[in-house]
Amino acid sequence: MNLKPATIFEIVRLIDLQPPGQTGFCMLVSSSAGQEFIGDLREELELQIARSLGVMYVAEMTADALVDQLRTTEDSVVLLHGFGAWGDDQFISLDVNRSRLETGAFLLFSVDFRTAGRLLDDAPNIRSFLGPNIFVIAPDPSSMRPQEIADRLNQLSMHYSLSDEEVLKRAARGDLPPEPHFAEWLVLLGRSELVR
């Protein structure tokens, strides 16, 4: 599967493209929405387009509570994460109430790969609004020092017990698992065209 990789810088450019007041839907697939990612996104939003980021951790929420909280938030960009803990019924409940998500904010659904599939399957109405706007979060090598890139590549190599060459070979054959880490790996190697 060839989900499009996008850096935080590009995601913010897309958010900026959304006419003000219109609700936006976007899905970000990554291994986790860690504090570092949230911090980077917040910083980029403020620097690039002077907008604030609302963050909602939804794991303990019902779909109804999520909608209620969204309707009272004043942030024009909201990152929703923690869906991995949700059951099918919660996704279905959110789906039938899709109209109530239309608050004029830009909504970023941050999910891991497995949860992305469950959300899209259980929530076809939300899928229809997301359309092709599903991205794998990728690092931006141009903003990283060579040592940072090397360290991260080493980390990935240790974690998966694979070398860069093996990853490149498997990517060329199209048989890398659809795990966001491999997209990151290829981007760091400067071979984002092989992301599968």
Added chain:
Amino acid sequence: MPIQPSTAAIPDRRQRFRAFMKRFNPTAPARVAIGEGLIYHDAVLSVFRKLAARADLGPGSQQLVVGGIGSGKTTQLLMAEQELVTHEQILPVYVDVSVETDLSNVSSGALLASLGLLIWKAITAEFRPSDALSKAHEAIWIAAYGEDTTPLSDRLLDHAAGYSIRMTGKLRPPFPAIRRDVRHLAESVSVLNTFLRDRGRELVAIFDGLDRLINADRFWSVAEQDLRAIKPLEISVLAAGPLSIMYGPGRQVKDYFDEVYYLGPAIADPKVSNFLLDTLFLRGADELMRPNQMRRLCLASGGVLRDLISLARNAGENAYLDDADYIEDIHVEQAIEQLGNSYLLGLGTQQKALLTRVLEGDGFSPSDPERLELLITRRILEQSESRYEVHPALAAVLTSLPGDLELE
């Protein structure tokens, strides 16, 4: 043929792309799109006019618009509303049920309560209501939002003298009786309706949002009691329903309605029908893309209107991120691939294998819940009652998947 830059001053690139995004926003409310003239009229001509004509000529008729997600049901209902507004004696009342209440917990009576509150709003905008009307409104309000009631134990004491047990009869009615609370609610709505009828105004209730209940049983469990209670009031009803009503057990629900209009995917091939291409032109797609790219998007959309809008928008986003001034072929292909991947995500091995067999020429019939799900989630599109195809964007990514799917 390259796009020729206009001789007029080229506005700021960001503003140009932003304006494009505004016209191609798949999440924009249909009412806004209609107001901004972004709906291609010829395509919707027949259905919304038929809906409005039947509601006008047959008071008390109940009509349903069904179709897949993103097929334009809301647009049809809103355009029917616009058409009905031009008739002086008709008062259309549009109820977006999904906005009025939490649809995942909705139960019988919710349609009537929402309708009653909106009729009241319409009445008070024009008239000074009498006490009788206010009383009816109060009953509707309580049904909608509840009230503090006497504790059960007190009520039991109050009614203990007249307590009785109902013995079930041998003959079950063919339709379940209308529940008492729903009947009472309908009586209150009837008071408001009679007031308007006496002043020469006929109500048409337009219920939108129920199509989100994609399971036909769930849809009917919410709608049945209310629709049957509304019928004798001679209020015409237009409603949106899910695609599942057209198949399997859903067909029994279909039979209830006086008329059911089915919105299938549009003809995707611009050589056969200009509808999708004209929709793109109407929204000004040609400002950023060439006609051959537009034709490519039409085909890849499979005729699903919202997918067409999403594809055009995404092609624009890809061009913007690439710092291109216009959409190039690569941006169109990326958009199609991204849409295909969004349909691919979540599919299990067996589903992929089934879709691959359909691509290879096997027949398809939504004969079981698993197959029906592929249709409802738009991975399979119905081209006619007996012809189905894999969504073209999904087909493109499926055929590029490596290896034997069964071994995945």
